[in-house]
Amino acid sequence: MTAQPHFHPGTPPLRIEGVYKSFENKLALKGVSLTLEAGRILALLGPSGCGKTTLLRCIAGLLPTDRGSIWIGEQVMSAPGLYRPPEARELGMVFQDYALWPHMTVAENVEFPLKMRGIAGSERRHSVAWALDTVGLAEFAGRSPETLSGGQQQRVAMARAIVARPRLLLMDEPLSNLDKGLRESLALDIRRLIKELGLSAVFVTHDQQEAFALADQVAVLQGGELHQIAAPQVLYDFPANAGIATFLGSGMVIPGRFTAQGFHVGEDGHVLPFHAPMAQDEDVTLFIPRRAVSVCGQQATVTAEVAAVVFQGEQHGLRLRLSPSVELTLHSRHAPRVGERLSLAVDAPCLRAWRLDGQAVNVHSAPVSARSARDPIHRHVNPRKQDNEFTDWKDSARRDPDRRIEHTGMGG
Ligand SMILES: Nc1ncnc2c1ncn2[C@@H]1O[C@H](COP(=O)(O)OP(=O)(O)O)[C@@H](O)[C@H]1O
Ligand SMILES: [Mg+2]
Missing domain, CATH: 3.40.50.300 (P-loop containing nucleotide triphosphate hydrolases)
Structure with missing residues (x-):
């Protein structure tokens, strides 16, 4: 009827x-x-x-x-x-x-x-x-x-x-x-x-x-x-503003500033390899949606330390620390060790940033030429720890060559 x-x-x-x-x-x-x-x-x-x-x-x-x-x-x-x-x-x-x-x-x-x-x-x-x-x-x-x-x-x-x-x-x-x-x-x-x-x-x-x-x-x-x-x-x-992104919890919402070096996390000064020339040296809020982030060995954009792993039945909830103040939750079929460093690929076209007045700005990641072929891990995050991170990743990849962590992009 x-x-x-x-x-x-x-x-x-x-x-x-x-x-x-x-x-x-x-x-x-x-x-x-x-x-x-x-x-x-x-x-x-x-x-x-x-x-x-x-x-x-x-x-x-x-x-x-x-x-x-x-x-x-x-x-x-x-x-x-x-x-x-x-x-x-x-x-x-x-x-x-x-x-x-x-x-x-x-x-x-x-x-x-x-x-x-x-x-x-x-x-x-x-x-x-x-x-x-x-x-x-x-x-x-x-x-x-x-x-x-x-x-x-x-x-x-x-x-x-x-x-x-x-x-x-x-x-x-x-x-x-x-x-x-x-x-x-x-x-x-x-x-x-x-x-x-x-x-x-x-x-x-x-x-x-x-x-x-x-x-x-x-x-x-x-x-x-x-x-x-x-x-x-x-x-x-595609949340229209930082408030909606925060309310939905679909990724990380990070206040900070873009400079020539990258994105400076407001709270701890850590630099992430993302750029927005149109909004340089302005206070902005960067949004990294969970779906833009995948764990992989190749073409890594950033590294993150595994802060916690929670068994959730069919999957694991990972809490990944990108900087002292920035954490991302992802879902994964595999359980990495707590303290392990993972290489993350971030799909830059998915990123959003907004000026404080709410106006959106385009974001892109560091050009590939800025990084060496041998070193897939960005130079900006922490140059001193870079070699260690790379070794860590190689070690974990050797232990489990098929290691590939997937995420569903849902939940928090
Ligand atoms: N009859 C009412 N008298 C006075 N304030 C009210 C009344 N109904 C709602 N409000 C106020 O209006 C705002 C919106 O309320 P409401 O529409 O019930 O919110 P929601 O359903 O989203 O929780 C709140 O600040 C609430 O306190
Ligand atoms: Mg109501």
């Missing part, structure tokens, strides 16, 4: 323009604009207090906006001097605590939005049966929600949100009250359900794994501002 579209194909199900919202003179939303395409799932991701729930409640009509406009389909719902209440917006909503009524049965809970819309009894019964069947809870219709597990209550809340075939589904932290294992399987179930029903959805989460698993697009909110909206992989690989 697919939902009936409530608006012309091509009209985005949700459009938000310049929305501001304050509480007691404190701005919770600072000019948020975004568009959701039909059939897409959008995650609002950000740390606690960044305004995610406030934005969702403005979309739902549970809060009026101070400024800006919100369209649902072709209809303007919030605008200067105009505010349509939640009932007029015909949305499905899943609240963080599910908000199920304990004095009603599961079926009565699911039926409630249909009653509110004045839908006839026979049609209501048909729709409730469909919704409960869709979420796999047909046999629980007569039970009280309090007798159900957390996962089942979540499904009742989903059934109630979809029963009236809403034009847009809104969910606030839909999985945050569940155990980790259940969260992962339910995230996939919810995604499949939304796609099968052809719904468009916006959900709030502070958990990037949940955002990546469930969403087609992720909007990162920080301090009431929308900083980036992109597909999960794009967001992870």
Whole structure:
């Protein structure tokens, strides 16, 4: 079964323009604009207090906006001097605590939005049966929600949100009250359900794994501002600023300066062989994404000392020290020794740097001609220790000639 579209194909199900919202003179939303395409799932991701729930409640009509406009389909719902209440917006909503009524049965809970819309009894019964069947809870219709597990209550809340075939589904932290294992399987179930029903959805989460698993697009909110909206992989690989890179933990974020010698790590003065002539001698933040780094013997860019190795089942988590203050975590199938020095290749085109005003600058690594053919390890890091490092690497390569450490680029 697919939902009936409530608006012309091509009209985005949700459009938000310049929305501001304050509480007691404190701005919770600072000019948020975004568009959701039909059939897409959008995650609002950000740390606690960044305004995610406030934005969702403005979309739902549970809060009026101070400024800006919100369209649902072709209809303007919030605008200067105009505010349509939640009932007029015909949305499905899943609240963080599910908000199920304990004095009603599961079926009565699911039926409630249909009653509110004045839908006839026979049609209501048909729709409730469909919704409960869709979420796999047909046999629980007569039970009280309090007798159900957390996962089942979540499904009742989903059934109630979809029963009236809403034009847009809104969910606030839909999985945050569940155990980790259940969260992962339910995230996939919810995604499949939304796609099968052809719904468009916006959900709030502070958990990037949940955002990546469930969403087609992720909007990162920080301090009431929308900083980036992109597909999960794009967001992870190309964060728009240092704040997003830090929040996602997809690599190392290092304050410092580029000079003719290379990148000087701000905290310890260590020099890494990366250059940015356009931003020389300016304070910047360098981002080295984890996916840009691989452990290898050839064409090494930098070396790193193994600070810790954590057995994680199918892989090992390595903590690698590039300088006294800079550590990178990587995943590896093999376990090097703690204290061992590894040669790392860094794919320079993946690097990003930003000036303090947020402006991006291009980064490249030292030209190959700057290094000798015999010495694949950079000269800049620590010339005195260079020979030792090279011997270390040769030794470890001799012990295990097939040694190749792979990393998944995920996790931290
Ligand atoms: N009803 C309210 N009254 C006063 N301040 C509020 C209210 N709701 C939210 N806030 C404030 O607005 C900011 C954003 O809150 P919220 O949208 O709930 O964040 P999130 O969902 O991202 O954790 C926070 O500083 C919060 O304290
Ligand atoms: Mg919230």
